Structures are given as C-alpha cells and as structure tokens.
Amino acid sequence: MAKITIADEQREITEVEAIAAYLGGHGIVYEQWNSGRLDSPDATSEEILAEYAPEIDALKEAGGYVTADVINVHPETPGLDAMLEKFNKEHTHSEDEVRYIVKGRGTFHIRPKNEDGSFGTIFAIEMEAGDLINVPAGTHHWFDLCSERTIRAIRLFLDPSGWTPHYTGTDIHERYAPVCWGPAYIAAGGLRPAGEGVGIQLNSTN
Ligand SMILES: [Fe+2]
Numbered sequence: 749m750a751k752i753t754i755a756d757e758q759r760e761i762t763e764v765e766a767i768a769a770y771l772g773g774h775g776i777v778y779e780q781w782n783s784g785r786l787d788s789p790d791a792t793s794e795e796i797l798a799e800y801a802p803e804i805d806a807l808k809e810a811g812g813y814v815t816a817d818v819i820n821v822h823p824e825t826p827g828l829d830a831m832l833e834k835f836n837k838e839h840t841h842s843e844d845e846v847r848y849i850v851k852g853r854g855t856f857h858i859r860p861k862n863e864d865g866s867f868g869t870i871f872a873i874e875m876e877a878g879d880l881i882n883v884p885a886g887t888h889h890w891f892d893l894c895s896e897r898t899i900r901a902i903r904l905f906l907d908p909s910g911w912t913p914h915y916t917g918t919d920i921h922e923r924y925a926p927v928c929w930g931p932a933y934i935a936a937g938g939l940r941p942a943g944e945g946v947g948i949q950l951n952s953t954n
Pocket residue numbers: 835839840841845889890891913
C-alpha cells in the first residue's frame with residue numbers, strides 16, 4: 749500500500765482515503781486496484797495488459813491516453829544505473845505520468861506549485877503493487893526505485909514520444925532520499941550521499 753512522507757513536516761500518511769485526499773488536493777489522482785492478479789515473474793507484458801484491460805480502457809477513455817505498455821526493471825536490467833539517473837533528478841513532462849505498479853516499489857517526490865506560482869511543501873509517495881498514480885503534466889517531480897531495485901509497471905501515454913524528462917536544473921532532489929532506501933539514510937538525515945546517485949548504496953550490496 750502506498751505511503752506519503754512529508755519530511756519537512758515530519759509526518760506520514762498511510763491510510764488509503766487520506767492518501768487519495770492529500771494527493772487529490774495537489775491535482776494528483778491516486779487509486780488502488782486489486783493487486784496480485786498476475787504477479788508471476790513469468791507473466792508476459794501482453795498477459796499483464798490483457799489482465800488489466802478493463803482498468804486500462806477506463807483510464808484511456810477518461811484521460812485520452814492512446815497507448816499502454818509494461819516496463820520490467822530488476823537489478824540485472826542492463827544499463828539500470830544510467831536509466832535511474834534519468835528519473836532521479838527534478839523534472840517535468842509535457843504529458844501526464846500515469847503508472848500502475850504490478851510488482852516492486854518506487855518513490856515519487858513531488859514539489860507542488862501553489863496557485864500564486866510559489867512552491868509548496870515537498871512530499872514523497874511510496875508506490876507498491878496495486879497502486880495507480882497520475883502525476884499531471886508540468887508537475888515538478890523525480891523518481892527513485894527502492895532498495896530491491898525492482899519494479900514492474902503499466903504505463904499509459906497520450907503519445908509515447910512525449911515521455912521525455914524536462915530537467916528543471918535544480919539540485920533539490922539531492923536533499924530528499926526515499927524513506928524506502930532504509931534506515932541508514934534516515935539516520936543520516938535523509939540526505940543522498942553527496943555526488944552519488946541512487947545506485948551507490950545499492951551497488952555495494954550487489
Ligand atoms: Fe517523470
């Protein structure tokens with residue numbers, strides 16, 4: 749189940765309806781689907797898309813998305829560190845980032861914008877199997893995998909070519925390490941190791 753961590757306020761939100769309400773207040777859609785329906789490591793992308801076709805079709809109709817695919821990331825994925833480096837710096841997209849987690853975990857950090865254009869309090873959403881999120885186009889955010897470096901997720905697109913990170917050029921992401929990285933980071937004040945990316949602690953164990 750998802751969890752919201754608001755590090756600057758030292759609080760967490762773990763109850764589903766409260767999570768959905770908090771995210772909804774920031775224009776982010778959060779839903780829980782019936783998970784565990786097809787979590788076999790042998791399931792193909794086509795089988796996953798077929799299993800979740802009713803939900804995917806409903807999202808397509810509601811949001812105008814035209815394509816869906818499945819990403820399958822694990823510690824042996826070639827080029828994983830380089831891939832993660834693309835996601836873990838603050839960026840925006842020109843279309844919504846819609847993800848349903850089939851397996852594994854990951855954390856979105858969101859830096860919300862207020863109506864007057866100023867930024868609000870940064871928060872993190874840890875996503876697990878069964879969680880769906882829609883991060884709207886233009887939202888400042890970044891993404892990290894958790895310590896097991898595994899995620900299988902359905903993605904929906906208006907246009908696959910639109911999934912391009914537009915980096916904001918800040919280094920704000922360096923101040924917020926995902927809680928799901930483990931207690932070593934929490935004890936260090938939640939800071940990322942200076943100059944190091946998501947793979948560092950994790951590499952040392954692989
Ligand atoms: Fe993104």
